[in-house]
Amino acid sequence: MYGLEFVGDEDRFAALEAGVAAAGVERVAPGLAVADAVDPDRLAGLAYTRRALDLLGRTDADPRSARAIVEAASIEREGTVAVRARVLRDSAAVSTSEVERECGSALVARGFAVDLDDPDHTLRVLFADGACLVGWVVAESVRDFSARRPTDRPFFQPGSMAPMDARAYANLAGAGPGARVLDPMCGTGGVLIEAGLVGSDVVGNDAQAKMAHGARENLAHYLGGSGVDRVVIRGDATDLALRTDAVDGVVFDAPYGRQSKIARHSLDDLVGDALAEAARVAPRGVLVADRSWHEAAVDAGWRVTDSFERRVHRSLVRHVHVLERA
Incomplete structure (x- = not known):
């Protein structure tokens, strides 16, 4: 015991x-x-x-x-x-x-x-x-998360997730040696960094060229020489340039607020379609958002095995959905 x-x-x-x-x-x-x-x-x-x-x-x-x-x-x-x-x-x-x-x-x-x-x-x-x-x-456990504060990364944007939380979400999505983890809305690459540091190969995707370039820079800084494969693509999370079952797990932090900044998509359509595309390429996942997407996840082909409300600060509560393909 x-x-x-x-x-x-x-x-x-x-x-x-x-x-x-x-x-x-x-x-x-x-x-x-x-x-x-x-x-x-x-x-x-x-x-x-x-x-x-x-x-x-x-x-x-x-x-x-x-x-x-x-x-x-x-x-x-x-x-x-x-x-x-x-x-x-x-x-x-x-x-x-x-x-x-x-x-x-x-x-x-x-x-x-x-x-x-x-x-x-x-x-x-x-x-x-x-x-x-x-x-x-x-x-x-190795308690070195403060060494990777978002503000200390080569590329930083406000709103980046804390490394400790990113690590936990990556773990819940199946990160580890021999696994491949995808973040289809990777931003500055925080989740991918943490997944890579526990031995996963990582795949990032972001609709904005600036973010894709910055994530590549951050991954090179923290994972260079680690032996894990890493790639970041500029693309649409609702139409990934990946084959079916290409990865072992997917993690993404959905856009907050009511509207997507990505042209052609309302926020509801963006998250719903991204969830469906994630279910095509991975058997398990974690979705983080500022509100519950439980119904959308089920409609997209997922089973929500667990959910949490995690307070970040007074004005932000993160809703965490742990997903398995239905």
């Missing part, structure tokens, strides 16, 4: 994304989940899971209970250890320093040497609400 520590406060969304790297994910407390199996390599590319633990046990939110787990557990590890305790979302009245002392003492009593600077193994004791997970860290 494994424990998962989530990032942020949208546990249902985090759990769904965690499902690309873990099997049998079950939420047990705010910010905490358990899983039957974990792929450490895939977990490293998750946005909303911080780390995975090989669980020694699960108990109530009491330092003495956590120590009892360490004392009773079968431990087959060798080398130095460190204990790190954390309370998630201020949801438990626990002294983390006391927990680290108690569990560290239990490990020393079992013959382990403590190394707080560079341990061979780290024991995490995580508290949330009335629950506690105790386990060895076996995988951690």
